[in-house]
Amino acid sequence: MDLLDTLTAKGLRGEVPTREEALAVLATTDDELLDVVAAAGKVRRRWFGRRVKLNYLVNLKSGLCPEDCSYCSQRLGSKAEILKYTWLKPDQAADAARAGVAGGAKRVCLVASGRGPTDRDIDRVTDTMAAIKDADPEVEICVCLGLLSDNQAERLKAAGADAYNHNLNTSENTYGAITKTHTYADRVDTVQKAHGAGLSACSGLIAGMGETDEDLVDVVFALRELGSDSVPVNFLIPFEGTPLAKEWNLTPQRCLRILAMVRFVNPDTEVRIAGGREVHLRTMQPLGLHIANSIFLGDYLTSEGQAGQTDLDMIKDAGFEVEGAGEATLPRHRADVAEAAQSGGGCGTAASACGSGGGCGPCGGHEHAPLGEATTVAPEGANDELRDDLVKVRRRGAGTELAPNA
Numbered sequence: 384m385d386l387l388d389t390l391t392a393k394g395l396r397g398e399v400p401t402r403e404e405a406l407a408v409l410a411t412t413d414d415e416l417l418d419v420v421a422a423a424g425k426v427r428r429r430w431f432g433r434r435v436k437l438n439y440l441v442n443l444k445s446g447l448c449p450e451d452c453s454y455c456s457q458r459l460g461s462k463a464e465i466l467k468y469t470w471l472k473p474d475q476a477a478d479a480a481r482a483g484v485a486g487g488a489k490r491v492c493l494v495a496s497g498r499g500p501t502d503r504d505i506d507r508v509t510d511t512m513a514a515i516k517d518a519d520p521e522v523e524i525c526v527c528l529g530l531l532s533d534n535q536a537e538r539l540k541a542a543g544a545d546a547y548n549h550n551l552n553t554s555e556n557t558y559g560a561i562t563k564t565h566t567y568a569d570r571v572d573t574v575q576k577a578h579g580a581g582l583s584a585c586s587g588l589i590a591g592m593g594e595t596d597e598d599l600v601d602v603v604f605a606l607r608e609l610g611s612d613s614v615p616v617n618f619l620i621p622f623e624g625t626p627l628a629k630e631w632n633l634t635p636q637r638c639l640r641i642l643a644m645v646r647f648v649n650p651d652t653e654v655r656i657a658g659g660r661e662v663h664l665r666t667m668q669p670l671g672l673h674i675a676n677s678i679f680l681g682d683y684l685t686s687e688g689q690a691g692q693t694d695l696d697m698i699k700d701a702g703f704e705v706e707g708a709g710e711a712t713l714p715r716h717r718a719d720v721a722e723a724a725q726s727g728g729g730c731g732t733a734a735s736a737c738g739s740g741g742g743c744g745p746c747g748g749h750e751h752a753p754l755g756e757a758t759t760v761a762p763e764g765a766n767d768e769l770r771d772d773l774v775k776v777r778r779r780g781a782g783t784e785l786a787p788n789a
């Protein structure tokens with residue numbers, strides 16, 4: 384297939400495909416799917432070998448958010464019966480983080496619901512990071528606290544944060560249909576603040592909100608241009624009690640095509656299968672490992688994933704290996720770029736602007752119409768079946784008396 388030969392050759396050289404080529408990946412048929420996965424797999428192995436980076440989520444503050452992101456179970460007015468609690472104490476968060484690291488996680492992701500942190504919140508997170516790094520100085524810490532004000536990114540960097548997550552989530556054109564309380568430009572600004580302060584930018588998307596193929600390609604190219612070092616690909620978890628509860632638009636095959644498109648556009652960037660992995664890829668998860676080089680271990684912010692040991696078994700059975708603490712995630716040339724940005728020498732690739740997008744992590748849900756009603760029809764092959772039996776609200780780990788899943 385000419386398309387896949389072209390994409391493989393470009394990916395092996397670290398070149399970005401055209402927008403038309405990216406759209407063509409999303410338009411491939413199920414008969415072509417294994418060829419698509421194989422082509423993306425060659426690019427993945429070129430830059431990341433058979434390593435899988437494990438990341439561990441600690442939800443520092445859950446629910447009760449004043450923002451109205453439609454996809455999020457923690458949003459204003461959410462009826463989802465999730466855990467709701469205020470800030471964990473540093474030692475509580477460190478205990479949860481330790482469980483993830485013991486399970487094989489290289490990066491701990493500290494996430495709090497809310498529009499953005501106060502300066503007091505930055506103090507809390509500073510104390511939490513100190514408690515985590517006291518126990519394990521090598522652990523990478525990514526912080527996700529929403530929109531940043533001036534100087535907060537610098538404070539987080541000085542306190543030991545390695546990265547900041549804020550997802551763009553969807554295209555600029557359709558952002559207003561999923562969130563009214565902040566804008567796409569706000570998100571870009573926060574990613575730029577984080578990147579400008581020398582934090583590695585983690586920014587990704589959510590697929591399955593009724594968006595068009597063009598929206599997906601737009602946001603993925605935007606992430607590339609912003610110089611995101613890691614791109615979490617979330618698949619919408621349609622939580623009961625959120626406006627997108629009935630948006631079951633994804634099939635495992637569609638998810639694999641989306642992952643492959645993200646990989647081709649970001650050949651040498653960490654691509655992470657994030658929230659919704661178990662819900663939407665289901666038994667096809669191991670094929671996703673041939674495309675992505677990173678996953679979350681165990682549970683998500685407000686929903687439960689499969690057992691941490693099952694994640695580890697899956698990685699081993701599929702012929703991959705967990706990336707060690709001493710191993711660099713990004714290829715050397717990307718690390719050079721990141722270091723140059725952190726030393727104030729600029730950001731991204733030559734073609735890139737600073738930053739990436741943001742927002743909170745994979746919390747899965749606005750009173751506004753789903754994107755699908757306004758902008759598109761469900762993609763061909765969409766899953767008409769409601770699979771809300773697959774959505775399991777988190778009842779263990781941070782904020783509970785029960786042990787974390789790691």
Ligand code: SF4
Pocket residue numbers: 448449450451452455456457458459495496497498529742743744746
């Ligand atoms: S994604 Fe973040 S900002 Fe948006 S509603 Fe959820 S917790 Fe609040």
